[in-house]
Amino acid sequence: MDRNAMADSSIPASLAAQLSEIVGEEAIVWRRSELKVYDCDGWTVEKSMPDLLVLPHTTAEVSAVLKALDRHGVAFVPRGAGTGLSGGCLPLNAPVMICTSRMNRILSIDYGNRRVEVESGVVNLHVSNAVKAQGYFYSPDPSSQMACTIGGNVSENSGGPHTLKYGVTTNHVLGAELVLPDGEIVNLGGATEERLGYDLVGALVGAEGTAGIVTRATLKLTREPEGRQTLLAIFADVADATRTVSAIIAAGIIPGAIEMMDNLIIRAVEEAFHIGLPPDAAAVLIIEIDGLSVGLGDRMGQVGRLASECGAGDIRVARDDKEREAIWKGRKRAFGAVGRLAPNYATQDGVVPRTRLPDILREIAAIAERYRLRIGNVFHAGDGNIHPIVLYDERDYDEVRRAIEAGRDILKACVDLGGSLTGEHGIGAEKMAEMPLIFSPDDLIVMSELRRVFDPNQRSNPNKVIPTPGGCVEVSQPHRQAPL
């Protein structure tokens, strides 16, 4: 390793040498040019490079790496695939980044107990692919599931379109192997559905990488439903679409998914994928019903009638898997399609009670006007989880500023409507400053105490989730490139 090239690094040369010995030189990245790739996740507004990246291959290596960092008092940030959307793996005063992507083995599949044990670097979709032939799937399905890792999912408590019926990550993790920040390996939870003692797995899931490095997870598998039907309903008025969502739920039907896209997104998706969406529609709903084949027809008929009653202009039911996949492709790649509309975009993630969807959409439209921005909406309507996509051009300093402020105003509006700051993307670096909108100082103190149970010295992903006294992180982070 070229010591001179690391001259301006905060990592002592002796530590760098130790790490290299533990994982091998090929599993260490230290050149600034190569580290550039790791300076942000999907939240691209803010950037900060680690001084060193470590790519361990085993739990033992992770443990040895953390022990070495512990001896030197050096903080670290865990990273999976870097697909997060709140800056969860953005290094903030964490010189070392530990990426689990090489720990990507599926260790065991136990169909009898509907369990799978995986290393944390396994890609989400690979779990479902591995068990598909036997009629099972792993149900949390974030839009990034082709790339995101289970370790990242566990840390962020990831969701996805199908969580309305099947739940989010925390409902599907039975156990986890965790390497604590001092290098100790602990096995939390395990093979059973009841916890012995405190639910530490529950505390770990969604801790956003502040509890150490998750190296393995035991996940629940779900039986594939016998049949699925997907319906696309097209609306001339956004309010009619949101009323349809409420009507379906009120009828006692819990679809596998109810997704909504507004006009801006419809046009982007149509231009990119040509799936036959009318470019002048105000909104479309994608509604998926799953379960026994024998009951699907009736239930889909009921959903279609409710959509018509609420004002749907056109209703299309996918006739086969190919049509169904085309509909879902449009939805899952909507974010990518938006890339055609502007040089940059920031995906927001807020939640409102489902019945307040019309209110928040009105608010978002007003905010877009106020800040002279284009904002599209694609979201999980069934659980009130909105994803406004704010378009901007990072070369325009003033537009970036307006985009950030608009995002904050949207979150405030969600909170005012009885909602929350994030449904599935996490607080990360992005939303720390907003935490006091929903949590009191006492709430935050107790959460900090919980955090220190796992990480007494706050060296695992420091400066995340909970705002530090003294206000915004921007002013206190010398390593971080200013967002503006």
Next chain:
Amino acid sequence: METSHESGIDLDTPAKTVTIDEISRVTGMRQRPPVGIETGAAHAIFEPENAEQIADLIRLCEEHAITLAPVGAGRTLATMRAEPVAIGVSMARMAALVAYEPDDMTVVAEAGMTMGALQDLLAARRQHLPLDPPQPATVTLGALVGAGRSGPCRLSEGTPRDLLIGVRFAGHGGRLVHGGGRVVKNVAGYDLMKVMTGSFGTLGIITEVTFRVRPLPERYRMVRIAFGTIDDAFGTARQINNSVPLIHLEVLSPGAAARVGYSAQAGNYVVSAGICGNRAETDYIAARIDEISAAPVEVLQLASALKEYRAMRDLVHAPGEIALQIAVPPSALERCVSAAGADFRAHAGSGVAQLFISADRPAEEIRDAVDQIRAIAVEARGHLRVTSMPSGLSGVLDIFGTPNAGVMALMRRLKLAFDPAGIFNPGSFVGGL
């Protein structure tokens, strides 16, 4: 350090002596002596009217090293305490509905509300909280969450941890803390709901809970099948579970089936499967089960299905018995209940079973019997908890068992972080926490 006498209890502490009456006066809280099963749980019962009173109480208790714990009906606390705590905090006067949004399918209620009262409210809008511990009408929401209780419907709907979306509790220093919110999907902040669920009053006093609720099922039918051998019963249950969606799936030992009143199946192991859906779906599922089962299948229609489901749900230990719950990987459940040799109700798809053993024998024998069954569960990578027992056995049995050393160290740190003064139901949770 705690002695009873006529005018209340003297609580001798190094700092000073305070009496229960003084605490009651300072906090303005109503108090009463414990009655019935509560006597094994607490020396005095306080009935706060709001969270602020609980916060005051906690500050006083921390100052004077007085122990306290939440009590619902008092059953769980009486079972787990070798010695009663000084103050049992009853939530009977904090039992109000805070908010119910049927269209959002969320409900917020104070922790003293019973499940029975809540289900009545929800049923008016054709919804329910799909958690079904035995005799739910008397279970408070605080106890439901605090003890992480569940029942047959856990197979399809999960347990309190899956449905609790927000929590408020009074913690150390009298802090009034909340986690989560009132929306069904929310990852803002650490998951305090999971931390409090199943913490048995050892981390603070839960004052308010928010649940997501579900629509009441369209149609409910129960399919019941009797088998001569345990092998056939579990084997068929497994096959059914792998073939059709079920609401619940139980296997009852012959003795348990008899107690539930399944008299026609006398001497047999009984599989009881719950099915829901529209007419086409329930008919289809019942027909599929009939195809799978080698033994004759009985399909109970709504009224009788509900009656038999309730009898099965409410099955608890008889007087003079100890109730145990084991949790193991589902595929090991049959082996474990067989080896235990006790009467049981098994949630076959979930790997959880309640076992009933006789308490009518010397304490030492009972302890050996529990240890032996715990060893069977641990061998199968599971664990055992004593869920109910006669009061004479307090202090004799290890109620929870102990996790491995690394996990136990983390749990100690959690307890210390949330209860630095060691006043919240101390000494009777896992590893003596």
